[in-house]
Amino acid sequence: ETTxxxxxxxxxxxxxxxxxxxxxxxxxxxxPRxxxxxxxxxxxxxxxSFRAFLAELTAIAPDDQAREVLAGGLAALVPELELFEAAAADRGLDLDVEPSLLNLGYTSYLAASARAGWPLGITVLWAVExxxxxAWASVRDTTGPDTQYAGFIANWSSPEFAAYVEQLGVLVDREELTADLTAAFDRVVRFELAFWDLVAG
Ligand code: MP5
Known part of the structure:
Protein backbone atom coordinates (compact mmCIF):
# COMPACT_ATOMS: atom_id res chain seq x y z
CA GLU A 1 0.00 0.00 0.00
CA THR A 2 1.27 3.41 -0.99
CA THR A 3 0.00 5.28 2.08
CA PRO A 32 0.33 32.59 24.11
CA ARG A 33 -2.39 34.73 22.61
CA SER A 49 -4.82 28.78 -1.07
CA PHE A 50 -5.67 25.21 -0.20
CA ARG A 51 -9.19 25.76 -1.51
CA ALA A 52 -7.72 26.82 -4.87
CA PHE A 53 -5.49 23.72 -4.79
CA LEU A 54 -8.55 21.48 -4.23
CA ALA A 55 -10.33 23.15 -7.14
CA GLU A 56 -7.31 22.54 -9.39
CA LEU A 57 -7.18 18.90 -8.32
CA THR A 58 -10.89 18.52 -9.00
CA ALA A 59 -10.26 19.67 -12.56
CA ILE A 60 -7.71 16.87 -13.12
CA ALA A 61 -9.45 14.16 -11.05
CA PRO A 62 -9.56 10.91 -13.02
CA ASP A 63 -13.09 9.76 -12.15
CA ASP A 64 -16.32 10.37 -10.25
CA GLN A 65 -15.10 8.64 -7.10
CA ALA A 66 -12.23 11.10 -6.83
CA ARG A 67 -14.41 14.09 -7.73
CA GLU A 68 -16.92 13.15 -5.02
CA VAL A 69 -14.27 12.95 -2.32
CA LEU A 70 -12.81 16.31 -3.34
CA ALA A 71 -16.27 17.90 -3.44
CA GLY A 72 -16.72 16.89 0.21
CA GLY A 73 -13.39 18.49 1.07
CA LEU A 74 -14.30 21.72 -0.69
CA ALA A 75 -17.69 21.87 1.04
CA ALA A 76 -16.05 21.48 4.47
CA LEU A 77 -13.94 24.57 3.83
CA VAL A 78 -17.01 26.82 3.98
CA PRO A 79 -17.69 26.35 7.73
CA GLU A 80 -13.94 26.10 8.33
CA LEU A 81 -13.24 29.54 6.88
CA GLU A 82 -16.19 30.88 8.89
CA LEU A 83 -14.58 29.48 12.03
CA PHE A 84 -11.42 31.46 11.24
CA GLU A 85 -13.40 34.62 10.46
CA ALA A 86 -15.47 34.37 13.64
CA ALA A 87 -12.35 33.85 15.77
CA ALA A 88 -10.64 36.80 14.11
CA ALA A 89 -13.66 39.04 14.64
CA ASP A 90 -13.79 38.03 18.33
CA ARG A 91 -10.12 38.83 18.73
CA GLY A 92 -10.21 42.05 16.71
CA LEU A 93 -7.70 40.59 14.25
CA ASP A 94 -7.07 41.59 10.67
CA LEU A 95 -6.75 38.40 8.61
CA ASP A 96 -5.65 40.21 5.49
CA VAL A 97 -1.94 40.32 6.31
CA GLU A 98 1.14 39.51 4.27
CA PRO A 99 1.92 35.78 4.65
CA SER A 100 5.34 34.55 5.68
CA LEU A 101 7.76 33.39 2.99
CA LEU A 102 7.34 29.88 4.36
CA ASN A 103 3.60 30.07 3.84
CA LEU A 104 4.11 31.44 0.32
CA GLY A 105 6.52 28.58 -0.34
CA TYR A 106 4.16 25.94 1.01
CA THR A 107 1.13 27.23 -0.89
CA SER A 108 3.17 27.64 -4.09
CA TYR A 109 4.26 24.05 -3.66
CA LEU A 110 0.62 22.95 -3.40
CA ALA A 111 -0.14 24.65 -6.71
CA ALA A 112 2.95 23.15 -8.32
CA SER A 113 2.02 19.67 -7.15
CA ALA A 114 -1.41 19.94 -8.80
CA ARG A 115 0.26 21.03 -12.04
CA ALA A 116 2.54 17.97 -11.80
CA GLY A 117 -0.52 15.75 -12.25
CA TRP A 118 -3.00 13.66 -10.32
CA PRO A 119 -0.75 11.08 -8.57
CA LEU A 120 1.47 13.75 -7.06
CA GLY A 121 -1.37 16.16 -6.34
CA ILE A 122 -3.56 13.65 -4.53
CA THR A 123 -0.59 12.40 -2.53
CA VAL A 124 0.21 15.93 -1.38
CA LEU A 125 -3.44 16.54 -0.49
CA TRP A 126 -3.64 13.35 1.56
CA ALA A 127 -0.32 14.10 3.29
CA VAL A 128 -1.44 17.60 4.35
CA GLU A 129 -4.77 16.37 5.72
CA ALA A 135 -1.91 15.74 15.14
CA TRP A 136 -5.30 16.99 16.35
CA ALA A 137 -6.74 13.53 16.95
CA SER A 138 -3.80 12.86 19.27
CA VAL A 139 -5.09 15.56 21.67
CA ARG A 140 -8.81 15.24 20.97
CA ASP A 141 -9.63 13.18 24.06
CA THR A 142 -7.51 15.21 26.44
CA THR A 143 -8.74 18.65 25.32
CA GLY A 144 -11.37 20.17 27.59
CA PRO A 145 -14.56 21.20 25.74
CA ASP A 146 -14.27 24.69 27.23
CA THR A 147 -10.69 25.24 26.13
CA GLN A 148 -10.62 28.38 24.02
CA TYR A 149 -9.35 26.63 20.90
CA ALA A 150 -11.60 23.55 21.18
CA GLY A 151 -13.53 24.43 18.01
CA PHE A 152 -10.38 24.29 15.90
CA ILE A 153 -9.25 21.01 17.42
CA ALA A 154 -12.71 19.50 16.85
CA ASN A 155 -12.66 20.67 13.22
CA TRP A 156 -9.64 18.51 12.37
CA SER A 157 -10.28 15.57 14.68
CA SER A 158 -13.97 14.87 14.03
CA PRO A 159 -15.22 11.49 12.75
CA GLU A 160 -16.24 13.28 9.53
CA PHE A 161 -12.72 14.58 8.99
CA ALA A 162 -11.32 11.12 9.82
CA ALA A 163 -13.57 9.58 7.14
CA TYR A 164 -12.48 12.19 4.61
CA VAL A 165 -8.79 11.50 5.27
CA GLU A 166 -9.49 7.76 4.90
CA GLN A 167 -11.15 8.36 1.54
CA LEU A 168 -8.18 10.42 0.40
CA GLY A 169 -5.94 7.54 1.45
CA VAL A 170 -7.97 5.14 -0.69
CA LEU A 171 -7.35 7.41 -3.67
CA VAL A 172 -3.61 7.50 -2.94
CA ASP A 173 -3.52 3.73 -2.60
CA ARG A 174 -4.72 3.42 -6.19
CA GLU A 175 -1.39 5.00 -7.21
CA GLU A 176 1.90 3.20 -7.43
CA LEU A 177 4.62 4.35 -5.06
CA THR A 178 7.34 6.29 -6.89
CA ALA A 179 10.37 8.30 -5.78
CA ASP A 180 8.45 11.47 -6.69
CA LEU A 181 5.64 10.61 -4.29
CA THR A 182 8.12 9.79 -1.52
CA ALA A 183 9.88 13.13 -2.03
CA ALA A 184 6.57 15.00 -2.04
CA PHE A 185 5.46 13.36 1.20
CA ASP A 186 8.76 14.27 2.82
CA ARG A 187 8.33 17.88 1.70
CA VAL A 188 4.86 18.16 3.18
CA VAL A 189 6.12 16.81 6.50
CA ARG A 190 8.91 19.41 6.57
CA PHE A 191 6.53 22.22 5.59
CA GLU A 192 4.07 21.22 8.32
CA LEU A 193 6.72 21.20 11.04
CA ALA A 194 8.17 24.51 9.88
CA PHE A 195 4.70 26.11 9.77
CA TRP A 196 4.13 25.38 13.45
CA ASP A 197 7.72 26.31 14.30
CA LEU A 198 6.86 29.82 13.06
CA VAL A 199 4.54 30.34 16.01
CA ALA A 200 5.54 27.88 18.75
CA GLY A 201 8.92 26.33 19.31
C1 MP5 B 1 -4.05 22.17 7.27
C2 MP5 B 1 -4.09 23.50 7.68
C3 MP5 B 1 -5.30 21.35 7.12
N1 MP5 B 1 -5.26 24.10 7.98
N2 MP5 B 1 -2.93 24.20 7.81
C4 MP5 B 1 -1.77 23.63 7.53
C5 MP5 B 1 -0.53 24.43 7.64
N3 MP5 B 1 -1.70 22.35 7.12
C6 MP5 B 1 -2.83 21.63 7.01
O1 MP5 B 1 -5.94 21.71 5.91
P1 MP5 B 1 -7.50 22.08 5.93
O2 MP5 B 1 -7.80 22.65 4.59
O3 MP5 B 1 -7.69 23.12 6.98
O4 MP5 B 1 -8.22 20.81 6.23
Missing amino acids: RALLSGQETAWKLILDHPFVAQTSAGTL AAFDRWLAEDYYFVR KAYYD
Whole structure:
Protein backbone atom coordinates (compact mmCIF):
# COMPACT_ATOMS: atom_id res chain seq x y z
CA GLU A 1 0.00 0.00 0.00
CA THR A 2 1.27 3.41 -0.99
CA THR A 3 0.00 5.28 2.08
CA ARG A 4 1.48 2.73 4.47
CA ALA A 5 4.85 2.84 2.72
CA LEU A 6 4.91 6.65 2.79
CA LEU A 7 4.12 6.76 6.51
CA SER A 8 6.57 4.05 7.46
CA GLY A 9 9.35 6.06 5.79
CA GLN A 10 8.60 9.05 8.03
CA GLU A 11 8.07 7.61 11.49
CA THR A 12 10.50 9.92 13.27
CA ALA A 13 9.17 13.09 11.67
CA TRP A 14 5.58 11.98 12.22
CA LYS A 15 6.26 11.75 15.93
CA LEU A 16 7.55 15.34 15.82
CA ILE A 17 4.24 16.38 14.24
CA LEU A 18 2.20 14.63 16.93
CA ASP A 19 4.37 15.99 19.74
CA HIS A 20 4.73 19.53 18.42
CA PRO A 21 4.49 22.22 21.14
CA PHE A 22 1.93 24.08 19.03
CA VAL A 23 -0.45 21.14 19.25
CA ALA A 24 0.18 20.49 22.93
CA GLN A 25 -0.18 24.17 23.89
CA THR A 26 -3.28 24.71 21.78
CA SER A 27 -4.88 21.71 23.43
CA ALA A 28 -3.90 22.83 26.93
CA GLY A 29 -5.03 26.41 26.25
CA THR A 30 -1.55 27.64 27.20
CA LEU A 31 -0.50 28.88 23.77
CA PRO A 32 0.33 32.59 24.11
CA ARG A 33 -2.39 34.73 22.61
CA ALA A 34 -0.04 36.39 20.13
CA ALA A 35 1.13 33.01 18.86
CA PHE A 36 -2.42 31.88 18.16
CA ASP A 37 -3.22 35.20 16.49
CA ARG A 38 -0.19 34.83 14.26
CA TRP A 39 -1.12 31.25 13.38
CA LEU A 40 -4.74 32.20 12.66
CA ALA A 41 -3.78 34.81 10.07
CA GLU A 42 -1.12 32.58 8.50
CA ASP A 43 -3.40 29.58 8.35
CA TYR A 44 -6.29 31.61 6.95
CA TYR A 45 -4.09 32.45 3.98
CA PHE A 46 -3.05 28.79 3.79
CA VAL A 47 -6.62 27.46 3.80
CA ARG A 48 -7.76 29.88 1.10
CA SER A 49 -4.82 28.78 -1.07
CA PHE A 50 -5.67 25.21 -0.20
CA ARG A 51 -9.19 25.76 -1.51
CA ALA A 52 -7.72 26.82 -4.87
CA PHE A 53 -5.49 23.72 -4.79
CA LEU A 54 -8.55 21.48 -4.23
CA ALA A 55 -10.33 23.15 -7.14
CA GLU A 56 -7.31 22.54 -9.39
CA LEU A 57 -7.18 18.90 -8.32
CA THR A 58 -10.89 18.52 -9.00
CA ALA A 59 -10.26 19.67 -12.56
CA ILE A 60 -7.71 16.87 -13.12
CA ALA A 61 -9.45 14.16 -11.05
CA PRO A 62 -9.56 10.91 -13.02
CA ASP A 63 -13.09 9.76 -12.15
CA ASP A 64 -16.32 10.37 -10.25
CA GLN A 65 -15.10 8.64 -7.10
CA ALA A 66 -12.23 11.10 -6.83
CA ARG A 67 -14.41 14.09 -7.73
CA GLU A 68 -16.92 13.15 -5.02
CA VAL A 69 -14.27 12.95 -2.32
CA LEU A 70 -12.81 16.31 -3.34
CA ALA A 71 -16.27 17.90 -3.44
CA GLY A 72 -16.72 16.89 0.21
CA GLY A 73 -13.39 18.49 1.07
CA LEU A 74 -14.30 21.72 -0.69
CA ALA A 75 -17.69 21.87 1.04
CA ALA A 76 -16.05 21.48 4.47
CA LEU A 77 -13.94 24.57 3.83
CA VAL A 78 -17.01 26.82 3.98
CA PRO A 79 -17.69 26.35 7.73
CA GLU A 80 -13.94 26.10 8.33
CA LEU A 81 -13.24 29.54 6.88
CA GLU A 82 -16.19 30.88 8.89
CA LEU A 83 -14.58 29.48 12.03
CA PHE A 84 -11.42 31.46 11.24
CA GLU A 85 -13.40 34.62 10.46
CA ALA A 86 -15.47 34.37 13.64
CA ALA A 87 -12.35 33.85 15.77
CA ALA A 88 -10.64 36.80 14.11
CA ALA A 89 -13.66 39.04 14.64
CA ASP A 90 -13.79 38.03 18.33
CA ARG A 91 -10.12 38.83 18.73
CA GLY A 92 -10.21 42.05 16.71
CA LEU A 93 -7.70 40.59 14.25
CA ASP A 94 -7.07 41.59 10.67
CA LEU A 95 -6.75 38.40 8.61
CA ASP A 96 -5.65 40.21 5.49
CA VAL A 97 -1.94 40.32 6.31
CA GLU A 98 1.14 39.51 4.27
CA PRO A 99 1.92 35.78 4.65
CA SER A 100 5.34 34.55 5.68
CA LEU A 101 7.76 33.39 2.99
CA LEU A 102 7.34 29.88 4.36
CA ASN A 103 3.60 30.07 3.84
CA LEU A 104 4.11 31.44 0.32
CA GLY A 105 6.52 28.58 -0.34
CA TYR A 106 4.16 25.94 1.01
CA THR A 107 1.13 27.23 -0.89
CA SER A 108 3.17 27.64 -4.09
CA TYR A 109 4.26 24.05 -3.66
CA LEU A 110 0.62 22.95 -3.40
CA ALA A 111 -0.14 24.65 -6.71
CA ALA A 112 2.95 23.15 -8.32
CA SER A 113 2.02 19.67 -7.15
CA ALA A 114 -1.41 19.94 -8.80
CA ARG A 115 0.26 21.03 -12.04
CA ALA A 116 2.54 17.97 -11.80
CA GLY A 117 -0.52 15.75 -12.25
CA TRP A 118 -3.00 13.66 -10.32
CA PRO A 119 -0.75 11.08 -8.57
CA LEU A 120 1.47 13.75 -7.06
CA GLY A 121 -1.37 16.16 -6.34
CA ILE A 122 -3.56 13.65 -4.53
CA THR A 123 -0.59 12.40 -2.53
CA VAL A 124 0.21 15.93 -1.38
CA LEU A 125 -3.44 16.54 -0.49
CA TRP A 126 -3.64 13.35 1.56
CA ALA A 127 -0.32 14.10 3.29
CA VAL A 128 -1.44 17.60 4.35
CA GLU A 129 -4.77 16.37 5.72
CA LYS A 130 -3.32 13.24 7.31
CA ALA A 131 -0.78 15.33 9.22
CA TYR A 132 -3.55 17.59 10.52
CA TYR A 133 -5.86 14.74 11.44
CA ASP A 134 -3.23 12.71 13.25
CA ALA A 135 -1.91 15.74 15.14
CA TRP A 136 -5.30 16.99 16.35
CA ALA A 137 -6.74 13.53 16.95
CA SER A 138 -3.80 12.86 19.27
CA VAL A 139 -5.09 15.56 21.67
CA ARG A 140 -8.81 15.24 20.97
CA ASP A 141 -9.63 13.18 24.06
CA THR A 142 -7.51 15.21 26.44
CA THR A 143 -8.74 18.65 25.32
CA GLY A 144 -11.37 20.17 27.59
CA PRO A 145 -14.56 21.20 25.74
CA ASP A 146 -14.27 24.69 27.23
CA THR A 147 -10.69 25.24 26.13
CA GLN A 148 -10.62 28.38 24.02
CA TYR A 149 -9.35 26.63 20.90
CA ALA A 150 -11.60 23.55 21.18
CA GLY A 151 -13.53 24.43 18.01
CA PHE A 152 -10.38 24.29 15.90
CA ILE A 153 -9.25 21.01 17.42
CA ALA A 154 -12.71 19.50 16.85
CA ASN A 155 -12.66 20.67 13.22
CA TRP A 156 -9.64 18.51 12.37
CA SER A 157 -10.28 15.57 14.68
CA SER A 158 -13.97 14.87 14.03
CA PRO A 159 -15.22 11.49 12.75
CA GLU A 160 -16.24 13.28 9.53
CA PHE A 161 -12.72 14.58 8.99
CA ALA A 162 -11.32 11.12 9.82
CA ALA A 163 -13.57 9.58 7.14
CA TYR A 164 -12.48 12.19 4.61
CA VAL A 165 -8.79 11.50 5.27
CA GLU A 166 -9.49 7.76 4.90
CA GLN A 167 -11.15 8.36 1.54
CA LEU A 168 -8.18 10.42 0.40
CA GLY A 169 -5.94 7.54 1.45
CA VAL A 170 -7.97 5.14 -0.69
CA LEU A 171 -7.35 7.41 -3.67
CA VAL A 172 -3.61 7.50 -2.94
CA ASP A 173 -3.52 3.73 -2.60
CA ARG A 174 -4.72 3.42 -6.19
CA GLU A 175 -1.39 5.00 -7.21
CA GLU A 176 1.90 3.20 -7.43
CA LEU A 177 4.62 4.35 -5.06
CA THR A 178 7.34 6.29 -6.89
CA ALA A 179 10.37 8.30 -5.78
CA ASP A 180 8.45 11.47 -6.69
CA LEU A 181 5.64 10.61 -4.29
CA THR A 182 8.12 9.79 -1.52
CA ALA A 183 9.88 13.13 -2.03
CA ALA A 184 6.57 15.00 -2.04
CA PHE A 185 5.46 13.36 1.20
CA ASP A 186 8.76 14.27 2.82
CA ARG A 187 8.33 17.88 1.70
CA VAL A 188 4.86 18.16 3.18
CA VAL A 189 6.12 16.81 6.50
CA ARG A 190 8.91 19.41 6.57
CA PHE A 191 6.53 22.22 5.59
CA GLU A 192 4.07 21.22 8.32
CA LEU A 193 6.72 21.20 11.04
CA ALA A 194 8.17 24.51 9.88
CA PHE A 195 4.70 26.11 9.77
CA TRP A 196 4.13 25.38 13.45
CA ASP A 197 7.72 26.31 14.30
CA LEU A 198 6.86 29.82 13.06
CA VAL A 199 4.54 30.34 16.01
CA ALA A 200 5.54 27.88 18.75
CA GLY A 201 8.92 26.33 19.31
C1 MP5 B 1 -4.05 22.17 7.27
C2 MP5 B 1 -4.09 23.50 7.68
C3 MP5 B 1 -5.30 21.35 7.12
N1 MP5 B 1 -5.26 24.10 7.98
N2 MP5 B 1 -2.93 24.20 7.81
C4 MP5 B 1 -1.77 23.63 7.53
C5 MP5 B 1 -0.53 24.43 7.64
N3 MP5 B 1 -1.70 22.35 7.12
C6 MP5 B 1 -2.83 21.63 7.01
O1 MP5 B 1 -5.94 21.71 5.91
P1 MP5 B 1 -7.50 22.08 5.93
O2 MP5 B 1 -7.80 22.65 4.59
O3 MP5 B 1 -7.69 23.12 6.98
O4 MP5 B 1 -8.22 20.81 6.23
